[in-house]
Amino acid sequence: MSVSKMKLFHITGNMDSLDATLFACGKTGVSQPDDTLTFFTSGLKPINESNPYTEPLNRLESAVSRIGDKLKTPDTEIKADTDKQALLDYVEYFSNQVEKMKHMHGQLAVRLEQLNKDCEQFENFIGLGIDLDAILACKTIKVRFGRLPLDSYEKLEMYDANPYVLFFPGVANKDYYWGVYFAPLNHADEVDRVFSGLYFERLRIPAAIGKPEEVVQQLKEQKQEVVREYEQIDRQVNDFWESEKQKCMQVYSKLLQLNYYFSARRFAARYNNKFALAGWIPACDEKQFCLTLDTVDDIEYSLEDADNKRHTPPVKLRNPALFKPFEFFVDMYGLPSYNEIDPTIFVGITYTLLFGFMFGDLGQGIILAIAGYLLWKFKKLKVGRILVPCGISSAVFGTVFGSVFGYEHVLDPVYKHLFGLNEKPIEVMKPSMTSKILLTSVAAGLMLIIASMLLNVYSSLRRRDYQNGIFGSNGIAGIVFYSAVVIGGVAAITGAFSVSAPYVLLFIVLPILLIYFREPLGALAKNEPNWQPESWGQYCMQNAFELFETMLSYLSNTVSFLRVGAFVLVHAGMMMAVFTLASLTKGIAYILIIAAGNIIVTVMEALLVAIQVMRLEFYEMFSRYYNGNGRPYSPLKYISGKKVFLDHH
Numbered sequence: 001m002s003v004s005k006m007k008l009f010h011i012t013g014n015m016d017s018l019d020a021t022l023f024a025c026g027k028t029g030v031s032q033p034d035d036t037l038t039f040f041t042s043g044l045k046p047i048n049e050s051n052p053y054t055e056p057l058n059r060l061e062s063a064v065s066r067i068g069d070k071l072k073t074p075d076t077e078i079k080a081d082t083d084k085q086a087l088l089d090y091v092e093y094f095s096n097q098v099e100k101m102k103h104m105h106g107q108l109a110v111r112l113e114q115l116n117k118d119c120e121q122f123e124n125f126i127g128l129g130i131d132l133d134a135i136l137a138c139k140t141i142k143v144r145f146g147r148l149p150l151d152s153y154e155k156l157e158m159y160d161a162n163p164y165v166l167f168f169p170g171v172a173n174k175d176y177y178w179g180v181y182f183a184p185l186n187h188a189d190e191v192d193r194v195f196s197g198l199y200f201e202r203l204r205i206p207a208a209i210g211k212p213e214e215v216v217q218q219l220k221e222q223k224q225e226v227v228r229e230y231e232q233i234d235r236q237v238n239d240f241w242e243s244e245k246q247k248c249m250q251v252y253s254k255l256l257q258l259n260y261y262f263s264a265r266r267f268a269a270r271y272n273n274k275f276a277l278a279g280w281i282p283a284c285d286e287k288q289f290c291l292t293l294d295t296v297d298d299i300e301y302s303l304e305d306a307d308n309k310r311h312t313p314p315v316k317l318r319n320p321a322l323f324k325p326f327e328f329f330v331d332m333y334g335l336p337s338y339n340e341i342d343p344t345i346f347v348g349i350t351y352t353l354l355f356g357f358m359f360g361d362l363g364q365g366i367i368l369a370i371a372g373y374l375l376w377k378f379k380k381l382k383v384g385r386i387l388v389p390c391g392i393s394s395a396v397f398g399t400v401f402g403s404v405f406g407y408e409h410v411l412d413p414v415y416k417h418l419f420g421l422n423e424k425p426i427e428v429m430k431p432s433m434t435s436k437i438l439l440t441s442v443a444a445g446l447m448l449i450i451a452s453m454l455l456n457v458y459s460s461l462r463r464r465d466y467q468n469g470i471f472g473s474n475g476i477a478g479i480v481f482y483s484a485v486v487i488g489g490v491a492a493i494t495g496a497f498s499v500s501a502p503y504v505l506l507f508i509v510l511p512i513l514l515i516y517f518r519e520p521l522g523a524l525a526k527n528e529p530n531w532q533p534e535s536w537g538q539y540c541m542q543n544a545f546e547l548f549e550t551m552l553s554y555l556s557n558t559v560s561f562l563r564v565g566a567f568v569l570v571h572a573g574m575m576m577a578v579f580t581l582a583s584l585t586k587g588i589a590y591i592l593i594i595a596a597g598n599i600i601v602t603v604m605e606a607l608l609v610a611i612q613v614m615r616l617e618f619y620e621m622f623s624r625y626y627n628g629n630g631r632p633y634s635p636l637k638y639i640s641g642k643k644v645f646l647d648h649h
Contacts, residue, residue, distance in 0.1 A: 032636060351613055
C-alpha cells in the first residue's frame with residue numbers, strides 16, 4: 001500500500017540540445033516533464049513555437065486516405081540527428097504525386113459521369129428516325145426534346161385542329177413518352193404554351209451528329225475509352241503505393257515521433273539561447289535516467305528528493321501483481337496524493353471478500369471467474385481481471401454455503417465425508433441462520449469501518465494532520481467513541497458487563513468533546529499561534545450541527561452493511577424462485593429453465609453485487625481515510641501505434 005518515491009530533476013543546456021534531451025528522456029521511458037516555469041521565480045520565458053510536423057502529418061494521412069489505405073507505424077527509432085528536412089521533402093513529393101494522379105482520376109470520373117448522362121438522354125430518343133445535327137441546324141423552326149406524361153400524350157387528340165401541335169414519340173415506359181416536337185418560329189410561343197399545359201418536361205441535350213442510335217454508339221465507345229484510362233490511373237496509383245508503402249510508413253513513424261517530442265517542448269522554458277527543463281522520475285529509475293542523459297552533449301542536470309517540496313509530484317502506484325487489477329477502482333475514484341497511502345491492497349482484499357460473501361455459489365463463481373479471464377484475454381477489459389478473483393471468492397463462499405448453481409444440498413456428501421456432518425453447516429434460508437448472517441454482515445461492517453479509521457490515523461499522522469488523525473471523527477477520538485458505543489451496546493444486550501458512568505465519561509463523552517473541538521486542538525498540536533476561531537459562538541453553532549451529522553453517519557454507515565447479508569438471502573431466494581418455476585415442467589423444459597435461470601441470476605446478481613460492494617468501498621470506507629487528489633504519472637515515452645497525449649495537469 002505505497003506510492004513510488006519520486007525525484008525531481010532539473011536539466012539546463014543550449015537550445016540546440018533541447019531536442020536531443022527530450023529524445024533521451026523519452027528513451028528512458030521514466031521521466032515526466034512538468035511546467036518548468038512553475039519551478040523558477042523569474043528570468044525564464046515559455047517556448048511558444050508552432051509544431052512544424054503537424055501539417056506534414058496531416059498531408060501524409062490525407063494522401064494515403066485518398067489512396068484508400070491506412071497508415072501503420074512500424075517500430076522505427078528516431079534519433080536526434082535524423083534528417084528532418086528529408087522527411088518533409090518526402091511528404092511533399094509523395095502527396096504531390098498522389099494529388100496529381102487523383103486529380104486525373106477525378107477528371108476522368110467527371111467525364112465518365114457526363115458520358116453516362118448523355119448516353120441515357122440520347123437512348124430515350126432512339127426510334128425517332130431523325131438526324132440530330134440536321135434538326136438542330138434548322139433556322140426556321142424550334143426543336144424541343146423532352147418527355148410527356150402518359151395521360152398528357154393521350155390528350156394530344158384534343159389539339160388535332162392545330163396543325164403545329166405535333167409530338168413525335170420515341171421510347172416510352174409506364175409513366176412517360178420521350179420524344180420531340182417542332183414549332184415554326186412565328187408559332188413557337190403558342191406551341192410551347194400548349195405543351196407546357198400538358199406538363200411537358202424539356203431536356204437540354206448536347207450537340208450531336210447523326211441519328212440517336214449512332215450517337216449512343218459513339219458515346220458508348222467514348223465511355224469504354226474513358227474506363228480504360230480510369231483503370232490505368234487506378235493501376236498507376238496502386239503501383240505507386242506498393243513501391244512507396246514501406247518508406248511512407250517509416251517516414252510516418254518518424255514524423256509521429258518528431259511531432260510527439262516537439263509537443264513536449266512546451267514543458268521547457270528558455271533564457272536567451274539556454275533552456276531549462278524540470279520534471280519527475282521514480283527514485284528506483286535514477287541510475288537508468290542518469291546513464292541516458294550522460295550521452296547528451298552540452299547539458300547539465302541535477303536530481304533531488306521530491307519530499308517536502310512545494311510542488312506535488314505525480315503518483316505511480318506500486319502494488320503486487322495479485323492486486324494490480326484493483327488499481328482500476330482506485331483510479332476511478334481518484335489517485336492518492338503523493339503523501340497519501342495507496343488503498344489498492346485494502347480495496348483488493350475487502351472487495352473480493354465482500355463480493356464472494358454476497359454472491360456465494362460454487363458453480364456460478366467458477367463461471368464468473370472464467371468469464372472474467374476471457375474478457376481480459378480477448379477484449380482487454382480491466383474489469384475482467386477483477387472478476388477472476390471475485391469469481392474465485394464466490395466459489396469459496398459457495399462451498400461454505402453449499403450452493404452449486406442454486407442446488408443447495410449437492411455438496412452434502414462432501415461435508416459428511418470430510419467433516420462427518422449429515423448436512424451442510426450453513427442453511428441460508430433457515431430463520432435462525434438468517435439473523436446470524438445479518439448480524440455477521442453488521443459485525444464485518446464494524447470491523448471494516450474501524451479498519452478504515454485506523455488507515456486514516458496512519459495517513460493523517462504521516463501528513464502531520466493532527467486535526468484529522470487524532471481529534472477527527474475518523475481519527476483516534478472517533479475510533480475510541482465508535483468502539484466504546486459498539487462494545488457498550490453489545491454489553492447491554494448480552495449482559496456481559498454494566499456500562500458505568502466512568503466508562504461513559506472517558507470513552508464516549510470525552511471523545512465527543514475532542515471531535516467537537518478538533519480544529520483548535522489540531523492547531524494547538526501544530527503550535528499554530530492563531531489557534532482560536534474568529535467567533536466562538538459561530539464555531540459552536542456550526543460544529544453542533546456537524547457533530548449531529550457525524551453521529552448519524554456512524555449509524556447509517558454501520559446499518560449500510562446489512563446489504564451484505566441481504567444479498568446472501570437474495571441469491572438463495574432468486575435461485576429458489578428459479579427451481580420453483582422449473583418444477584412446474586418436466587424433461588427438456590426443466591433443464592432449459594434451470595440453465596436460463598442460472599444465466600440470468602449470474603449476470604444480474606454479479607452486476608448488482610459489484611455495484612453495491614463498490615458503493616460500500618467508496619462511501620462507507622474511502623470517505624473515512626482517502627482523498628484521492630493525486631495526479632497520474634505519465635512519463636514521456638513514445639508508444640508506436642498509439643495516440644499519446646502529453647497532458648500532466
